[in-house]
Amino acid sequence: MSDPDKQLVEACQGSTGEDFEEAYRQLFALYQDRVYSICLRVTGNSEDALDAAQETMVTLARRVQGFAFRSRFSSWVYRIAVNAAIDTRRRRLDAPRGAVRTTFGGGEEERQLEQATANSVEADPVGAASRQEAQALLQDALTRINPKVSALLVLRYVEGLSYDQIADTLEISLGTVKSRLNRAHATLREFLHHQGLDSLDPTP
Amino acid sequence: MSTPSENSELPQALVDDLRALGGIRAPEELWMRVQEQRQISALAELESSQVVRAPEALWDRVQAARAARGEFAAPRGRVLPWKQLQILSAAAAVLVLGVIGFRYLGEENHTMVQPVLAGATDAATKEALRARALGMVVPPEELSPSARTVAQAFGAALPLEQSPKGMPEEGR
Numbered sequence: 369m370s371d372p373d374k375q376l377v378e379a380c381q382g383s384t385g386e387d388f389e390e391a392y393r394q395l396f397a398l399y400q401d402r403v404y405s406i407c408l409r410v411t412g413n414s415e416d417a418l419d420a421a422q423e424t425m426v427t428l429a430r431r432v433q434g435f436a437f438r439s440r441f442s443s444w445v446y447r448i449a450v451n452a453a454i455d456t457r458r459r460r461l462d463a464p465r466g467a468v469r470t471t472f473g474g475g476e477e478e479r480q481l482e483q484a485t486a487n488s489v490e491a492d493p494v495g496a497a498s499r500q501e502a503q504a505l506l507q508d509a510l511t512r513i514n515p516k517v518s519a520l521l522v523l524r525y526v527e528g529l530s531y532d533q534i535a536d537t538l539e540i541s542l543g544t545v546k547s548r549l550n551r552a553h554a555t556l557r558e559f560l561h562h563q564g565l566d567s568l569d570p571t572p
Numbered sequence: 573m574s575t576p577s578e579n580s581e582l583p584q585a586l587v588d589d590l591r592a593l594g595g596i597r598a599p600e601e602l603w604m605r606v607q608e609q610r611q612i613s614a615l616a617e618l619e620s621s622q623v624v625r626a627p628e629a630l631w632d633r634v635q636a637a638r639a640a641r642g643e644f645a646a647p648r649g650r651v652l653p654w655k656q657l658q659i660l661s662a663a664a665a666v667l668v669l670g671v672i673g674f675r676y677l678g679e680e681n682h683t684m685v686q687p688v689l690a691g692a693t694d695a696a697t698k699e700a701l702r703a704r705a706l707g708m709v710v711p712p713e714e715l716s717p718s719a720r721t722v723a724q725a726f727g728a729a730l731p732l733e734q735s736p737k738g739m740p741e742e743g744r
Binding site: 401403405414421422426429430499502503507510522527549550553556 | 591596597
């Protein structure tokens with residue numbers, strides 16, 4: 369299977385100086401939103417997401433020359449982003465208590481959420497408020513459960529990756545992806561149930 | 573992307589809410605931060621590849637500056653550079669070890685005289701060997717009065733000299 373990013377990656381690999389910078393800028397533009405989105409959903413706040421996304425993109429610039437296409441380039445980028453986000457979240461949890469921001473719902477995040485859902489809900493203000501609340505609660509859930517589990521859910525549902533792509537990204541087998549996702553679903557449902565948020569999960 | 577069968581594990585409403593969490597745009601700040609970090613990394617690599625050794629005079633200058641600030645009493649002589657101090661310390665250590673070794677070997681040579689004398693059977697051979705020795709044992713009674721004084725000054729415990737018969741003892 370041909371990698372859709374092959375041409376751009378090879379442009380980076382075959383160049384130096386200004387030419388490299390130009391090719392890298394295109395790669396950056398292609399991946400910045402996806403990387404930031406993963407980091408934001410796994411870390412739960414924009415400050416940590418920016419740190420993790422920065423780390424990811426710097427790593428990408430440093431290591432793209434050595435990328436050997438053993439996996440899809442996008443999977444490689446997602447893998448770096450997931451690891452950076454998980455590490456950042458762990459560092460934050462290890463930090464002094466006053467510095468911990470585990471809950472979602474700061475001004476910037478609210479604004480971003482509103483922007484993300486504005487197009488689909490403009491005709492129904494009541495429904496829009498309800499959806500925003502549901503999304504904030506879901507983000508809170510993603511931030512509180514195990515970061516590896518939340519990363520899996522983010523890749524699967526927020527970024528819409530297939531099982532194959534997740535297996536490629538996390539370098540695990542397809543069977544492991546299925547079993548881990550089953551556990552992730554159970555964890556999310558259990559969390560929502562404990563928080564009294566059964567309305568988000570209408571399964572009887 | 574996802575096939576319909578893969579989406580069946582969670583209720584559709586929940587999946588929709590999760591999907592709605594996507595579509596976030598990265599802030600403009602990200603590009604600036606990444607470029608800044610790359611420049612810092614490049615500079616750090618450049619610095620580590622060009623390690624510069626400080627001149628030896630630096631030690632002298634720092635010590636002189638500290639002394640000028642009164643951090644410690646200024647040395648009266650010239651402050652030796654660290655390398656010279658190391659050489660002098662090594663020389664002193666060699667000297668001390670040399671003295672100890674010389675004394676030890678001297679002890680060895682002194683004790684070696686006795687077996688040589690023990691091996692000599694006749695008196696003439698013993699005398700000849702004694703004549704070649706650097707020092708010899710003299711019984712206390714054969715020492716002259718001045719030699720006794722010198723020996724006692726060096727801490728030798730000598731028996732009291734017998735007064736000649738018929739002479740009154742001092743203090744009586």
